[in-house]
Amino acid sequence: MNAITPREAALSVRGLRKAFAGVPVYDGFALDVKRGDILAIFGPNGCGKSTLINMAAGLLPADAGEILYDGRTVDEVRIGYVFQNYREALFPWRRAAENIRYPLRRMGLKRAEIERRLEALVADFRVRFDLNAYPYSLSGGQQQLVSIMRALAVEPEVLFLDEPFSALDYETTLSLRTLLQQVLKARKTTTILVSHDLEESIVLADRILMLTRRPTLVADDIAVELAWPREAATLSAPNFVAIKARCLDVFTRAVAGA
Amino acid sequence: MRGILVPAAGAAGFVALWWLAVLLRLADPVLLPSPLETFNDTAKSFTQGPLLHDLWRTVTRTVLSFLVACGIGVPLGLLLGAKESIYRAVEFVVDFFRSTPASALFPLFLILFGVGEGTKIAVAAFGAALVILFNAAYGVMNARRTRLLAARVMGASPLRVVFDVMLWEAMPQILVGMRSGVSLALVIVVVAEMFIGSTDGLGQRVIVAQSLFESGLMYGVIFVAGALGYLLNLTFLLLEKRFIHWAGK
Ligand SMILES: Nc1ncnc2c1ncn2[C@@H]1O[C@H](COP(=O)(O)OP(=O)(O)OP(=O)(O)O)[C@@H](O)[C@H]1O
Ligand SMILES: [Mg+2]
Numbered sequence: 001m002n003a004i005t006p007r008e009a010a011l012s013v014r015g016l017r018k019a020f021a022g023v024p025v026y027d028g029f030a031l032d033v034k035r036g037d038i039l040a041i042f043g044p045n046g047c048g049k050s051t052l053i054n055m056a057a058g059l060l061p062a063d064a065g066e067i068l069y070d071g072r073t074v075d076e077v078r079i080g081y082v083f084q085n086y087r088e089a090l091f092p093w094r095r096a097a098e099n100i101r102y103p104l105r106r107m108g109l110k111r112a113e114i115e116r117r118l119e120a121l122v123a124d125f126r127v128r129f130d131l132n133a134y135p136y137s138l139s140g141g142q143q144q145l146v147s148i149m150r151a152l153a154v155e156p157e158v159l160f161l162d163e164p165f166s167a168l169d170y171e172t173t174l175s176l177r178t179l180l181q182q183v184l185k186a187r188k189t190t191t192i193l194v195s196h197d198l199e200e201s202i203v204l205a206d207r208i209l210m211l212t213r214r215p216t217l218v219a220d221d222i223a224v225e226l227a228w229p230r231e232a233a234t235l236s237a238p239n240f241v242a243i244k245a246r247c248l249d250v251f252t253r254a255v256a257g258a
Numbered sequence: 259m260r261g262i263l264v265p266a267a268g269a270a271g272f273v274a275l276w277w278l279a280v281l282l283r284l285a286d287p288v289l290l291p292s293p294l295e296t297f298n299d300t301a302k303s304f305t306q307g308p309l310l311h312d313l314w315r316t317v318t319r320t321v322l323s324f325l326v327a328c329g330i331g332v333p334l335g336l337l338l339g340a341k342e343s344i345y346r347a348v349e350f351v352v353d354f355f356r357s358t359p360a361s362a363l364f365p366l367f368l369i370l371f372g373v374g375e376g377t378k379i380a381v382a383a384f385g386a387a388l389v390i391l392f393n394a395a396y397g398v399m400n401a402r403r404t405r406l407l408a409a410r411v412m413g414a415s416p417l418r419v420v421f422d423v424m425l426w427e428a429m430p431q432i433l434v435g436m437r438s439g440v441s442l443a444l445v446i447v448v449v450a451e452m453f454i455g456s457t458d459g460l461g462q463r464v465i466v467a468q469s470l471f472e473s474g475l476m477y478g479v480i481f482v483a484g485a486l487g488y489l490l491n492l493t494f495l496l497l498e499k500r501f502i503h504w505a506g507k
Contacts, residue, residue, distance in 0.1 A: 057411055058410075058411075059407050059410065059411065078413070079411065080411075081407075081408070081411040083404050083407075083408060085404055088402045088404040088405060089404050089405065089408045090408075091405065091408075091422075091423070091426070092504035092507065093426045093429075093504050102412060102422075103412035103413060106412055106413040106414055106418070107413060134503070134504060136504055136507035150412075154412070154413075
């Protein structure tokens with residue numbers, strides 16, 4: 001495990017336990033995420049990736065253990081969460097811009113500050129479609145981009161993304177990925193990304209956590225030391241290929257073979 | 259244009275059949291007046307008689323009981339839907355009274371509210387409120403879980419989640435409830451006007467026309483009541499279409 005001093009950790013998980021109907025998913029799980037890092041979580045179906053980030057985001061109670069954000073509980077910090085199913089996460093009765101303003105209003109920010117943040121996001125993501133449209137009239141990629149902007153608007157201490165691209169086509173995924181890595185790195189947002197796509201995990205992450213089947217443990221914890229920004233050429237860099245090979249090896253041994 | 263033409267042709271066919279039945283003397287003319295006679299009697303009652311006033315009374319009673327029903331049914335439905343365990347507990351009672359013919363409740367409401375306006379409005383409101391409540395509760399219970407979680411993650415308090423998400427998620431179903439509710443309120447109001455000491459209203463007018471053998475007027479009032487019900491239904495359909503723009507998308 002990469003050594004992270006407590007001060008550097010944006011998120012620390014200790015002794016986490018969770019069982020569904022008596023079947024344990026987590027039985028003493030620990031994790032530290034360094035401030036500013038993008039951590040990708042990769043594991044087989046049903047190993048508990050969503051369960052983990054839902055517990056971290058305070059959407060699901062843990063049976064035992066602690067999840068702390070620099071010493072504070074989730075209720076005391078601002079987090080962002082992007083759901084896999086953008087269609088069911090956005091509010092279709094509000095225009096796209098109103099969706100993005102919603103969490104800012106909940107924070108009680110002044111109107112000028114809300115508009116400033118909205119404009120900054122529009123510039124960062126180079127948004128060219130009409131944010132006054134209702135979500136259902138936007139394309140899937142545009143809707144998921146609105147979800148991402150909504151989650152980032154609060155300037156979260158940790159951003160959670162649960163398979164954010166799995167419902168999008170390849171071309172859309174590529175362009176969203178590129179935008180997202182630029183913005184996350186520019187804003188130094190600590191991010192936890194759940195992905196089913198190994199290549200995507202490597203391209204977007206500073207670190208990859210490979211999980212085993214239930215009860216879930218860390219099969220491997222791999223630092224991705226590739227230069228930012230990561231571009232098309234990154235995919236053929238020797239370092240990238242080596243990391244991918246190692247991940248696949250771990251996956252077949254610890255995950256699929258178990 | 260076609261959208262109007264086809265139903266218009268159907269209605270014309272209906273009137274033609276009616277006229278044919280009159281010409282063939284299929285029934286006693288006292289029981290089955292001609293469409294023209296019906297129209298003339300009705301128009302006369304509108305312009306010179308009490309029909310306009312009756313229509314107005316029935317509309318006000320229906321609207322009033324509908325408003326009372328919304329005031330009770332929507333908030334209560336939201337509340338019960340948000341706490342599913344409570345809804346499950348009262349579901350049987352709601353279902354039971356929803357299935358009870360409202361007319362069977364007249365005597366009870368007469369005891370509670372006396373003979374007068376109050377009783378008619380109360381029974382109609384009671385019936386409509388249950389329908390609206392039931393639909394609002396189901397709308398909330400079927401709210402997308404992801405949206406509720408999204409609101410929570412964004413720092414919405416439980417009360418805000420109710421007003422910012424659950425209410426909107428339930429809105430299509432609430433409007434369906436309102437549409438059935440207003441139709442039911444009209445039915446109950448008309449029946450109440452017939453049987454609970456009334457001097458006006460469409461229900462009263464039908465009964466009076468029948469007892470005086472004014473069959474032309476009687477048919478006319480029935481058609482007026484029908485048109486009223488149809489228009490109320492149509493209004494809510496249009497409201498749903500305009501207001502719930504996101505439904506099914
Ligand atoms: N509310 C629940 N009730 C019962 N079992 C649950 C519940 N939520 C999750 N589980 C179970 O816990 C395990 C972990 O689920 P989770 O959704 O976290 O997996 P995942 O790693 O995100 O899977 P996927 O890759 O399919 O998204 C699964 O076996 C699932 O069936
Ligand atoms: Mg999942």
